[in-house]
Amino acid sequence: MVTIRVLGACCSRCEELEKMCFNVLAENNIDADIQKISDMKIIAGYGVMSTPGLVINDKVYCSGKLPTKSTLIHWIMKNNI
Amino acid sequence: MDDNNKKFYYYLLFIPALIVIYFNLEWIANGIVYSLFNLDPQAPFTAAIYFFIYEVPKVLILLIIIVFFIGIIRSFFSPEKTRKKLEGKPLFLGNVLASMLGIVTPFCSCSAVPLFIGFVEAGIPLGVTFSFLIAAPMINEIAVILLFGLFGWKTALIYVSTGLIIAITAGFVIGKLKLERFVADWVYEIKSSGTELPEEKMKFPDRLSYGFAAVKDIVSKVWLYVVIGIAVGAGVHGYVPENFMASIMGKSVWWSVPVSVLIGIPLYSNAAGIIPIVQALLEKGASLGTALAFMMAVIGLSLPEAIILKKVLKLPLLFIFFGVVGVGIIIVGYIFNFIY
Numbered sequence: 001m002v003t004i005r006v007l008g009a010c011c012s013r014c015e016e017l018e019k020m021c022f023n024v025l026a027e028n029n030i031d032a033d034i035q036k037i038s039d040m041k042i043i044a045g046y047g048v049m050s051t052p053g054l055v056i057n058d059k060v061y062c063s064g065k066l067p068t069k070s071t072l073i074h075w076i077m078k079n080n081i
Numbered sequence: 082m083d084d085n086n087k088k089f090y091y092y093l094l095f096i097p098a099l100i101v102i103y104f105n106l107e108w109i110a111n112g113i114v115y116s117l118f119n120l121d122p123q124a125p126f127t128a129a130i131y132f133f134i135y136e137v138p139k140v141l142i143l144l145i146i147i148v149f150f151i152g153i154i155r156s157f158f159s160p161e162k163t164r165k166k167l168e169g170k171p172l173f174l175g176n177v178l179a180s181m182l183g184i185v186t187p188f189c190s191c192s193a194v195p196l197f198i199g200f201v202e203a204g205i206p207l208g209v210t211f212s213f214l215i216a217a218p219m220i221n222e223i224a225v226i227l228l229f230g231l232f233g234w235k236t237a238l239i240y241v242s243t244g245l246i247i248a249i250t251a252g253f254v255i256g257k258l259k260l261e262r263f264v265a266d267w268v269y270e271i272k273s274s275g276t277e278l279p280e281e282k283m284k285f286p287d288r289l290s291y292g293f294a295a296v297k298d299i300v301s302k303v304w305l306y307v308v309i310g311i312a313v314g315a316g317v318h319g320y321v322p323e324n325f326m327a328s329i330m331g332k333s334v335w336w337s338v339p340v341s342v343l344i345g346i347p348l349y350s351n352a353a354g355i356i357p358i359v360q361a362l363l364e365k366g367a368s369l370g371t372a373l374a375f376m377m378a379v380i381g382l383s384l385p386e387a388i389i390l391k392k393v394l395k396l397p398l399l400f401i402f403f404g405v406v407g408v409g410i411i412i413v414g415y416i417f418n419f420i421y
Contacts, residue, residue, distance in 0.1 A: 009191050013298065040194040040392060047273035049160040049199035050192040064159060064187060066294070 002079045004034040007043045007053035007063075014052040017066055021054075024073050030080050089289040096146060103142045110135040129319025136311045136357055140227065141304065144353055145296055147226040152295030155187040156288045160196050163213070167205050172256050173249075175209035180248035183216030184241075193386065197393050198268055207264070208256015214390075215406055216248035219381030223299075224352035231360055239417070240373065244381075247409035254405055263398035306354030314357035317365060327366030330375075332421075337371045338414035342407055345378025355379050370417030377410045 004021055008014020018036050025032050037043060046055055050064035054072075056079045061067070067075070102109075113134055114120050120127040163182045167175055188196065193214065200210040220241055229237035283291070330337050359372045382403060391399060 009194075011189055011191050012302070040198070041267060041271060044195045044198035044202075044271050045273055047199070049164065049196045050188060051195065063161075064192070065291075068290075 002030065002032040002076060003057055004032050004076070005046075005055040006034070006036045007038075007046065007048055007055065008036065008051040009038045009040070009043075011051060013066055017052040017054060020066070020069060020072055021076070024069070024076055028073070028077070030076060032076075032080075089286055089293055092293055093289070096149070099142045099146060103139065106135055106139050109138075125319040127319075129315040132315040132318040132361075133311055136314065137308060140307050140311065140353065140357060141300070143227060143230050144223065144303070144307065145300055147223060148296045148299045149292045151222050151226075152292035153288050154185060155295070156283060156291040158182070158186045160186055160188060160192070160199065164199055164203050164205065167200070167209060167213075168203050170205075170209065172206060172208060173253060175206060176212040176249045176252040176256070179205075179209045179212040179252065180216040180220075180245050183213045183248060184220045184222060186213075186217065188217050191389065193389050194392050197390070198271055199273075201264065201268055202271065202273060206256055207261055208252045208254075210252075211255045211402065212248045212252025215251055215381070215402075216244065218383070218386065219248065219377060219406075220244035221352040221380055224356065224376070224380065227353065227356045231356065236369070243373075243413040243416075244377070247377075247406060247413065251402075251405040251409050255401065258401070260398050260401065263395040263401075265393050265395060268393050303351050303353045306350050307357070310350065310354035311357040314361035317358070317361035321361075321365050324366040326362055327368075330362060330367035330371045332368035332370065332418035337368070338374050338411050338418065341371050341375035341414070342378040342382075342410055345375050346382045346403075346407075347384055348379050349383045349385060350379055352376075352380050368418050369421050370414040370419070373417055374410050374414030377413070378407070381410070382406060 004025075006014065006018045006021060008017065014036070018034075021034060024030070025034065043051065043053065046053065046060055048055075048060060048063040052066065053063040054061045054067065054075075056075055061075050110131060114127065114131045115122065120130065163186045166182065167179055170178060197210060197214065200213070201207075225237050225241055228240055328334065330341065355376050359376050362372050362375075363369065387399060387403065390402070394402065
């Protein structure tokens, strides 16, 4: 199962990233453990300096911006083994 | 690259259209106010309405175009790259560099905490980190270009250079005071996994899409502030008597600068919303130094940011941070009132 962590505290883009993840998971019938993390200690622990950040299977994939949907699908698929 | 992004080339066509509208706004506003509604040119209400109808599209168009081009510039920077450039720089040079990078690095204040931690962890001195944290909100690129568009290049240049001077000296002073003990203890305990993102190769259409994303993101967030700011500005423009502000915010009133700064701290707006108000205040006799100090306090010293930073800074450091920046802004206000 893929584990996805959406890192973000207060901005609208973080919510948008979470929504995008949910959509990709639903559209592709992927079972995932997905959580939004707003605890700054954990966010900083991933070495992410700007939100929104995206962590898939413990690896940071992006920080400070929204990926395009096709990129997001690619990342999630790659980790869904 | 996303093939999708190629469609953004077509969006570029909107820019000349906006520019054409921008240069015909006076004609449009005249048409609406005097021909369509036939309002009395002498009435204060007409002056206020005209101000509103002329300024709202003007500022919004400026904003869209500015945010777009700044978005493209920002796509070349990131907090990670900025951190790399600042690592190992000595105090003063570090402060100068951090202040300048603070202007162009994409950064929203909700990321202030992870960014702060990231800098501390990389061993960047506290003073240099503060130069960045002061410059980033205070020298707001949107404010720079709006000032340029509404008041001319001199005011814009003055705003940038004074902002830089405050960020550099305040950071330098904080660095010299050796305040590391006032950083929340848990900050030093964090060991990040240190994963470095591979650097992405962005092609031009990707940067265009970054610019358009910035427009969508920022304009959707600030347009309401702009409209409210212009409405307040319009009220001042129409109803406040000429020179009324001179007695409160004029340069002969010695306390006007510190009081403007104190009033500015709890007020929270972004640059785009505050500038129409400043414009109206200036028109009614407020002096440039006082108005500028007010604007910098509203943009650069904000309570929400303080609350966010409270998580990583103990109270004494938070007060010193606000104090040093506040005093810097007051000094700049006095200097301007003295020069002009």
